[in-house]
Amino acid sequence: MDDASRIPVETPAVTEGVGCHAGAEQLRAAAVAAGNGALLDGFAKDYPKGPHEQPQSMCPAFGSLRVGLRMRRVATILSGSACCVYGLTFTSHFYGAKRSVGYVPFNSETLVTGKLYEDIRDAVHLMADPEKYDAIIVTNLCVPTASGVPLQMLPREINGVRIVGIDVPGFGVPTHAEAKDVLSAAMLNYARDEAEAGPVQAPRGGISERPTVTLLGEVFPADPVMIGALLDPLGLACGPVAPVREWRELYGALDCAAVAAIHPFYTASIRAFKAAGRTVVGSAPVGFEGTDAWLQAIGAACGVSADKVNVARNAFGGAIKGALAANPIKGRITLSGYEGSELIVARLLVEAGADLRYVGTACPRTEWSAQDADWLRAHGVHVQYRASLEQDVAAMHEFKPDLAIGTTPVVQKAKEASIPGLYFTNLISARPLMGPAGPAGLAPTINAAIANKARFDRMSAFFEGVGTGDRAGVWEDTPVERPAFRKKFAAKAAMAKNAVDNGEAVGS
Numbered sequence: 001m002d003d004a005s006r007i008p009v010e011t012p013a014v015t016e017g018v019g020c021h022a023g024a025e026q027l028r029a030a031a032v033a034a035g036n037g038a039l040l041d042g043f044a045k046d047y048p049k050g051p052h053e054q055p056q057s058m059c060p061a062f063g064s065l066r067v068g069l070r071m072r073r074v075a076t077i078l079s080g081s082a083c084c085v086y087g088l089t090f091t092s093h094f095y096g097a098k099r100s101v102g103y104v105p106f107n108s109e110t111l112v113t114g115k116l117y118e119d120i121r122d123a124v125h126l127m128a129d130p131e132k133y134d135a136i137i138v139t140n141l142c143v144p145t146a147s148g149v150p151l152q153m154l155p156r157e158i159n160g161v162r163i164v165g166i167d168v169p170g171f172g173v174p175t176h177a178e179a180k181d182v183l184s185a186a187m188l189n190y191a192r193d194e195a196e197a198g199p200v201q202a203p204r205g206g207i208s209e210r211p212t213v214t215l216l217g218e219v220f221p222a223d224p225v226m227i228g229a230l231l232d233p234l235g236l237a238c239g240p241v242a243p244v245r246e247w248r249e250l251y252g253a254l255d256c257a258a259v260a261a262i263h264p265f266y267t268a269s270i271r272a273f274k275a276a277g278r279t280v281v282g283s284a285p286v287g288f289e290g291t292d293a294w295l296q297a298i299g300a301a302c303g304v305s306a307d308k309v310n311v312a313r314n315a316f317g318g319a320i321k322g323a324l325a326a327n328p329i330k331g332r333i334t335l336s337g338y339e340g341s342e343l344i345v346a347r348l349l350v351e352a353g354a355d356l357r358y359v360g361t362a363c364p365r366t367e368w369s370a371q372d373a374d375w376l377r378a379h380g381v382h383v384q385y386r387a388s389l390e391q392d393v394a395a396m397h398e399f400k401p402d403l404a405i406g407t408t409p410v411v412q413k414a415k416e417a418s419i420p421g422l423y424f425t426n427l428i429s430a431r432p433l434m435g436p437a438g439p440a441g442l443a444p445t446i447n448a449a450i451a452n453k454a455r456f457d458r459m460s461a462f463f464e465g466v467g468t469g470d471r472a473g474v475w476e477d478t479p480v481e482r483p484a485f486r487k488k489f490a491a492k493a494a495m496a497k498n499a500v501d502n503g504e505a506v507g508s
């Protein structure tokens, strides 16, 4: 244990009973007062908000938690309110993480006196077993970030186990997608320092004989194989996918000829790659035009001759055109999601023949998706960055699609309106999308869903007259609307929210 890590730290009092449903301003102000102003400024720059403050998605920290839980020999500790940790661990296990999540509880006293920091430090020392772990990720959630719990003071490593402390507050990191970037960037920067200081572990499968292209963004497991085939005529190989699944892959990811930002929202990770001198290429090899442009961009970034690039373009162009022709999509579609891959999926849909009218993404505009956004707009698609649920639903009502692809509440609204719906996260983004494999991976699911319209109509006819909203169901006495009560309680709720936002009441 080094001495610096033993310094007790007093953190300012703040923030019990506030969270993502109330009090974000209060938490933000507290974080600034606690010395985290620069951290929040960095988030605001990397993850710009607007047009509205907070996209409606899950707790952002789920993204970074999931990245850590997917890594071999990496332990995870959360520091935050028990309710947040309950929700995060519940969700991570719902999604199949068969791993324990460490938790350091706190109360007002340990938060205010700095004892929480000491408890976290003690927990890290207890867990730092090099037989079991390469790294321990410690994450400050909203309240510890607002209180300035100084994870940066934790030892950088203990017994050879790396300690990575990150702040992932919901009032600073808008989406779970961007939280993945926070952790990925922290690990890439750590690994870059290690690589600059001396020899590091080689990749598990050995060092590639060819220059590699690192893929940035989680992709379907078959996609790196497909991308490897696309790169082969260029004399390149597919490198690791970041976020990585093992610490040693970080070195391989950094040691590349170029980075393909398949998902365009990894702003801090891209900064880490650029700091290592790497060139970054946006968009992805989706559809004929997307793949053609991507191969040329990768070739230019890696200094590959035009002849070699043309070999790949010719070899795969025909195959992709054939796959698109064999897997046409017919029907009007609206699409929205919060994974960050919405624009590349949209391109593939358009190339497959879909009448796509709207694509909404909870992620922000970055230069790495600009090419996709321009292409989509040129094909008559409205592109909405930082899309709100209201915008996604309004688009569905405006365009009356044959299929609404979206988040859970969008799909729910679509089904209520007898419009077939597919969840973007589970059913669309988790498919092979790249090269010739993309059309065959996407079209059958989309076409089967569109063909289900008659079933939705039958269901709507069957349930006709059973009421909606508060009056849904079979009643002896149908509930009577009480607008006066609603008004009164809405006013009370608004007053309570104002009080919390103004810091007048913080008990829960």
Ligand code: SF4
Pocket (backbone or CB within 6 Å): 018, 019, 020, 021, 059, 060, 061, 080, 081, 083, 084, 087, 141, 142, 143, 169, 170, 171
């Ligand atoms: S940590 Fe997540 S769940 Fe908890 S208050 Fe913050 S955003 Fe909400």
